Every structure is written in structure tokens, then in C-alpha cells.
Amino acid sequence: MKNKSLTALVSAFARAYHAEHNRQPVFDDSLARAMLSDEEYFSIGQHMSQGAGFFLPDFSGTQDEALRAVVDYQLSPTPLGRAAFTEQALYVAVMQGAGQYLILAAGYDSFACRQPRWARQLQIYEVDHPATAADKQRRIAAMLPVKPDNVHYIPADLAEPAWLQLLQAAPGFNREVISFISLLGISYYLPKAVFRQLLSDLAALLPAGSSFVFDYPDEHTFTPSAGERAQKQVVLAAQSGEPMQASYAYDELEQLLEACGLLIYRHLTPSEINSEFFKAYNDSHPGHHISAFDNVNYCLAVKR
Structure with missing residues (x-):
């Protein structure tokens, strides 16, 4: 990836569009729109609305209606749900004494710029491709x-x-401080051995009680039994030059985490994500239903 991440830009667009078009958003990323230029925002929107036939073959309506449908159906569920899950867990971790927040593959995440009062005691480290x-x-x-x-x-x-050495050399970083680590959107794009090494290195670096949050595609993702949205996401990722490389069964993931000294604290399946993060929104927006993404689970693990 010599250029900026296209998937990260589309995720920022999805968060921005959702925040702008809903009074009670699933997740209110108030700065996502400011991250994008007007040209980028409208260009991505136009491209996505023109692709409505790919995402929703039976759709009929105006270009604006097409964009809304594509965002709600394909683009926003994962960026919204996993962000809500992560920041909810981060708040709990901070209340319990976490002092560092590591955001790996940060993309255009805006938390560091819109951090609430309770986060100001944190040292925040964003790690991403140069x-x-x-x-x-x-x-x-x-x-x-x-x-x-x-x-x-x-x-x-x-x-x-070498990235670990750069982290340890960063101002104020303290490997003795309980930390909260976000690895959103990473497990899809790294070979399993690389993802395992990443978790293992971080677990070895940080103290007991540190938390790790991530989303991951389940074992059906690359099979014909995957949901239609999941299959299309695999295609889109490959076309953007960032192909998906891994998926995990729950038992496999549990064993991987245990080998790294991590225990699963919370785990949400799509139906559980719908109940916890989308139900209230859907009840108040009956014409613009959003559902958790097919074959994607959320996990919060803690170092023993």
C-alpha cells in the first residue's frame, strides 16, 4: 500500500454520511465529514449510488435514494457497529484504570480529535501505514x-x-501502564500467522489487564454459504487492492488468543450486534433499516 487506504476512506464516508443524515445515529462520528474534502465526499457518494445495481440488484429509485440504500445496507453496518462497541468498551476500561489507548491501523478514525472529557487522561497512540x-x-x-x-x-x-520499537520510543509510552488496544479491520487483511504474531507481541509488551478489541470474519466468509453482503465485500476489497486473507472459527480464535495469553471477555455475533447496537436505531428509523454485517463478529479479549 503505497497510497492512502481506499477502504479507510470509504469507512470514513460511511460514518460521515450516517452522522449527517440521522438525528439519532448508531454512532455519531461528528468529525468524519470534516476529514473528507467536498470533492472526495461527493465523488465517493456518486460512485456508490451508481453501484446500487451491484449491491442491491432489485433496487429502484432516485440517485439520492440509491446512495442511502447502499450506505445503510453495505457500507455503514460494520464501521458503525464496531466503533460503537469499541468506544463503549474503552470507556469501561478507562473507568477501571487504563491509561493508554493504542489504535492500530487507525485509518481516518476521529476519536483522538473528538475525545470526550473522560479520555483526556489517556495517552493515545495511532499506528498506521506511513x-x-x-x-x-x-x-x-x-x-x-x-x-x-x-x-x-x-x-x-x-x-x-520495527513498528514495536517505534511504539516504545514514542513520547510518554509506558509498557507498565494498562492499555486498551483497538485492532479494528485488521484481522481480515493479515495472514493468520501475522495476526497471531501481532497479538502475541502486544500481549508480551503490555501488562495484565490490558484489553484488545477487534472484529473478524467467521469461517464461512470465503465459502458459498457466506451472506450476499460478505461475498460482495470480499470482491470489493480485492478490487481496491486490499484483498481479504483470513477468516476464523470461534474455537480457532479462542485457541489463538489463549496461546497469546488472552482470554475472551465479550464476544458478539451478528444477531447480538443487532440487538445491542442497531435495534434502537431501527425502531426509530423504520424506513432506513440497518443490520449487522453478515459473517462478522466482534471480540473483546483481556490479558490474563
Whole structure:
């Protein structure tokens, strides 16, 4: 990936569109729209509305209605649900004493810029591929006059071992401090051995009580039994130059985490995600239903 991540830009678009078009959003990313230029925002929207026939073959309606349908059906469920799950778990971790927040493959996540009062005691470390990291910092500089002093950016490729040294050399980083680690959107795109090594390295670096949150595709993702949306997501990821490489059965994931010294604390399947994060929204927006993404689960694990 020599260029900025296209999937990260589309995720930012989905969060921005949802926040702009709903009074009671599933997840209110109030700064996602500011991350995108007008040209990018409208270009992505136009591209997605024109692709309605791919996402929803039976759809008929205006271009605006097509965009809304595509966002609700395909683009927003995972970025919204996993962000809500993560920030809910982060709040609990901070209340229990976590002092560092590591956001790996941060993309255009805006938490560091819109951090609530309870997060200001945290040291926040964003780690991402240098091209995406540089692009994001350029956007933030244009958006915020002053960067929060508890935020640190680490341009690094997670597939290269040197990133851990860069993290440890970052201002204020303390391997003795209980930490909360976000690995959203990572498990899909790394070979299993690389993802396992990533978890193992972090677990070895950080103290007991540190939390790890991530989403992952289940074992049916690359099979004919996968849901229609999941199958299309695999196609889209490959076309964007960021092919999906791994999926996990629950038992397999549990064994992988245990080998890294991690225990599953919370685990949500699509039906559970719907109940916890989408039901209230759907009840108040009956014409714009959103459902958890096919074959994607959320996991919160804790170091023993």
C-alpha cells in the first residue's frame, strides 16, 4: 500500500454520511465529514449510488435514494457497529484504570480529535501505514488549529517488526501502564500467522489487564454459504487492492488468543450486534433499516 487506504476512506464516508443524515445515529462520528474534502465526499457518494445495481440488484429509485440504500445496507453496518462497541468498551476500561489507548491501523478514525472529557487522561497512540498516516495528519492539520497534546502518531507498517520499537520510543509510552488496544479491520487483511504474531507481541509488551478489541470474519466468509453482503465485500476489497486473507472459527480464535495469553471477555455475533447496537436505531428509523454485517463478529479479549 503505497497510497492512502481506499477502504479507510470509504469507512470514513460511511460514518460521515450516517452522522449527517440521522438525528439519532448508531454512532455519531461528528468529525468524519470534516476529514473528507467536498470533492472526495461527493465523488465517493456518486460512485456508490451508481453501484446500487451491484449491491442491491432489485433496487429502484432516485440517485439520492440509491446512495442511502447502499450506505445503510453495505457500507455503514460494520464501521458503525464496531466503533460503537469499541468506544463503549474503552470507556469501561478507562473507568477501571487504563491509561493508554493504542489504535492500530487507525485509518481516518476521529476519536483522538473528538475525545470526550473522560479520555483526556489517556495517552493515545495511532499506528498506521506511513502513506495513510501522513494523509490523515495533513487533514487534521487543516481541520484543527492545535493537535491535542495527548495524541501521538506512529507511521509504521504493522507487518514489519520495527513498528514495536517505534511504539516504545514514542513520547510518554509506558509498557507498565494498562492499555486498551483497538485492532479494528485488521484481522481480515493479515495472514493468520501475522495476526497471531501481532497479538502475541502486544500481549508480551503490555501488562495484565490490558484489553484488545477487534472484529473478524467467521469461517464461512470465503465459502458459498457466506451472506450476499460478505461475498460482495470480499470482491470489493480485492478490487481496491486490499484483498481479504483470513477468516476464523470461534474455537480457532479462542485457541489463538489463549496461546497469546488472552482470554475472551465479550464476544458478539451478528444477531447480538443487532440487538445491542442497531435495534434502537431501527425502531426509530423504520424506513432506513440497518443490520449487522453478515459473517462478522466482534471480540473483546483481556490479558490474563
